[in-house]
Amino acid sequence: MLYLAIVAIGGASSVASAFEWSDNAIGWRYGTKFREPFVEPNITKNILSFTHADGWKYGGNFLNVDLLLSDKNDPKDCDNGGCSGHAKEVYVVYRGTLSLNKISGKDYKFGPARDWGLTFGLDWNTKNDAGYNSRKRMFVLGPTVSLDVPGFLDVSVLALWESNAPCSDFPGGGCESRYRYNTHPALSLSWGIPLGSTGFNVQGYLNWIASKGKDEFGGKTAPETHFDGALMYDIGDALGGPKAKCKIGVGYEYWRNKFGNPYHGPAGHGAFAKTPMVRAEFHF
Numbered sequence: 659m660l661y662l663a664i665v666a667i668g669g670a671s672s673v674a675s676a677f678e679w680s681d682n683a684i685g686w687r688y689g690t691k692f693r694e695p696f697v698e699p700n701i702t703k704n705i706l707s708f709t710h711a712d713g714w715k716y717g718g719n720f721l722n723v724d725l726l727l728s729d730k731n732d733p734k735d736c737d738n739g740g741c742s743g744h745a746k747e748v749y750v751v752y753r754g755t756l757s758l759n760k761i762s763g764k765d766y767k768f769g770p771a772r773d774w775g776l777t778f779g780l781d782w783n784t785k786n787d788a789g790y791n792s793r794k795r796m797f798v799l800g801p802t803v804s805l806d807v808p809g810f811l812d813v814s815v816l817a818l819w820e821s822n823a824p825c826s827d828f829p830g831g832g833c834e835s836r837y838r839y840n841t842h843p844a845l846s847l848s849w850g851i852p853l854g855s856t857g858f859n860v861q862g863y864l865n866w867i868a869s870k871g872k873d874e875f876g877g878k879t880a881p882e883t884h885f886d887g888a889l890m891y892d893i894g895d896a897l898g899g900p901k902a903k904c905k906i907g908v909g910y911e912y913w914r915n916k917f918g919n920p921y922h923g924p925a926g927h928g929a930f931a932k933t934p935m936v937r938a939e940f941h942f
Contacts, residue, residue, distance in 0.1 A: 676714055677712045677713065677714050678712075678713040679712065680710070680712035681709075681712070681941055683707075683708070683710075683939045684706075685706070687707070687937045688704050688705070689936075691931070691932065692732075692933050693916065693927070693928045693929070694928050695790075695917060695929040696790070696919075696924070696926065696928055697789060697928040698926060700731065701729060701731045702731070703726055703727060703728050704726075704727045705727070707722060708723045716757060716760050717754065717755045717761075717775060718754070718755050718757070719752075719754050719755075720753045720779075721750075721751070721752050722750070724748070726785075727744065728787070730744055732745040732787055733787065734746075734786055736789075746786055747783060747792075749781070749782075750780075750781070751779070751781050752780050753777055754779055755776065755812075756775055756776045758773060758774040759772075770805050770806055771803045771804065773803075775803075776802070777799070777800055778797075778798065779798050780797050781794060781795075781820075791824050793824065794821075795821050795822070796821070797818075797819045798816045799816065800814055800817055807849075809852050809859065810848075810849060810850055811847070812847070813846070814845075814846040814848075815843065815844075815845060816845075816846055817842075817843060817844075818842050818843070818844055819838075820838070820842075822837055823836040823837065837873075839870035839871055839872075839879070842869065842870040844865055844868065846863065846864070847863060848862070849863070857891055857895055858890065858891050860888070861887070862885070862886050862887030863884075863885075863886055863887075864884070864886075865885075866881065866883055869918065873918070873919075877923070879915075879918035880918060880919070880920040880923075881915060881918075882914065882916065882918050883913070883914040885910075885913075886910075887909060887910055888908065888909035888937055889909075890905040890907035890937065891906055903941050904940055906936075907936075907937050907938075909937050910934050911933040912931070913931040914929075914930050915929055916928075916929045916930070916931060917929075
């Protein structure tokens with residue numbers, strides 16, 4: 659499914675008339691207070707990303723691929739002699755939206771809403787840490803309303819079908835067969851809003867995800883709140899270069915009950931992240 663989604667986007671990019679608009683970006687984020695469930699100390703991470711967004715005849719696509727590089731506090735290998743190495747993770751998000759306005763050829767703008775849509779997509783990850791070795795697979799589907807603001811502000815109500823097949827290297831750990839959590843709902847907001855002609859824009863997302871039942875080890879999961887927001891500045895335009903090509907800024911991530919792990923349970927405060935970071939993006 660992931661392969662087909664990426665191929666579909668790549669194939670469409672070869673036909674210029676397929677897109678009404680498109681934007682690609684390479685990004686970097688850095689922070690020293692990332693957290694992971696069951697890991698006590700703060701973790702320093704460098705995150706490299708590729709992002710693609712487009713609009714086409716009947717809707718739009720969004721694809722983001724993150725490569726997350728941890729420091730030694732998120733180790734790669736553990737045995738009875740201790741832990742070593744730095745974990746690496748690849749996390750992929752794809753979302754496609756079908757637009758009611760575009761499909762119907764009519765304008766269904768009403769009140770604060772300028773369009774209505776159906777969103778579908780997936781999350782996919784792989785990580786080589788010693789503690790959990792996540793192999794997440796998640797499919798999403800639900801309605802979306804696009805609000806009438808400069809830039810965009812989308813609000814979605816989604817059903818989530820999530821599974822995982824972790825493989826721990828910790829002493830006493832082991833590999834688990836693929837486990838499917840209960841289907842559960844989520845409220846998702848995403849935005850990218852310019853602040854007038856200042857060169858600044860605010861961007862990010864907020865997900866509230868309901869409990870997904872019991873985890874693969876029999877423990878209860880908890881509702882999850884994940885906010886990732888940034889204030890970015892168009893430094894390229896300010897220096898006389900092309901507009902909206904090079905941006906720098908600051909961000910903040912708030913992640914309570916990360917991946918559904920209750921932070922007041924065995925996962926500890928590693929399941930509650932409050933992470934300031936610096937960010938940079940180059941668009942092409």
